Amino acid sequence: QKEVEQNSGPLSVPEGAIASLNCTYSDRGSQSFFWYRQYSGKSPELIMSIYSNGDKEDGRFTAQLNKASQYVSLLIRDSQPSDSATYLCAGEGGYQKVTFGTGTKLQVIP
């Protein structure tokens, strides 16, 4: 069973702080990883993709991938109340089938 594991949270951070979201995966064959943001009652929205070991930055978001440790993370700098949502980690393990984690709920406290 290919799994993607996330801490369900909630993770609470003060406004302006760095939020760190973590994810581990079991399928060593996974090559591509994704972070989705889902607001309550809405559909998931793709915010970051990462395919290589190391860091990838996009605005306030940084995705980190460590294939040796089977670990993916998302850092959100200068967290805003509007970042409060559930963040879903996902891994692609071949044939374009993507496995999602159960999500981490982030609360940014004003």
Next chain:
Amino acid sequence: NAGVMQNPRHLVRRRGQEARLRCSPMKGHSHVYWYRQLPEEGLKFMVYLQKENIIDESGMPKERFSAEFPKEGPSILRIQQVVRGDSAAYFCASSPQETSSGDGEQFFGPGTRLTVL
């Protein structure tokens, strides 16, 4: 470029009725995925389709559920003889056949909220 479209957005059915959920992928996308999400839970993969083919249906319940993606028209997720446990949000996602940005990026529709009375 219109995004992934799903209809209806909300669907109410009585136990024993049939539910039909429709999904039109983004223009140029030939891969469609269906997911189910219960309140406060994660996305559960149901089925992956390409035009006229079911690629992976390992997440579909064996009975009452079926999916298709015909050559023309939207993808359909069909639930026969619905029960209260089928009440959930059903999301469709699509991805392109080839993408320069990598494999597996999926773009989600707004979902259909199914309520079974």
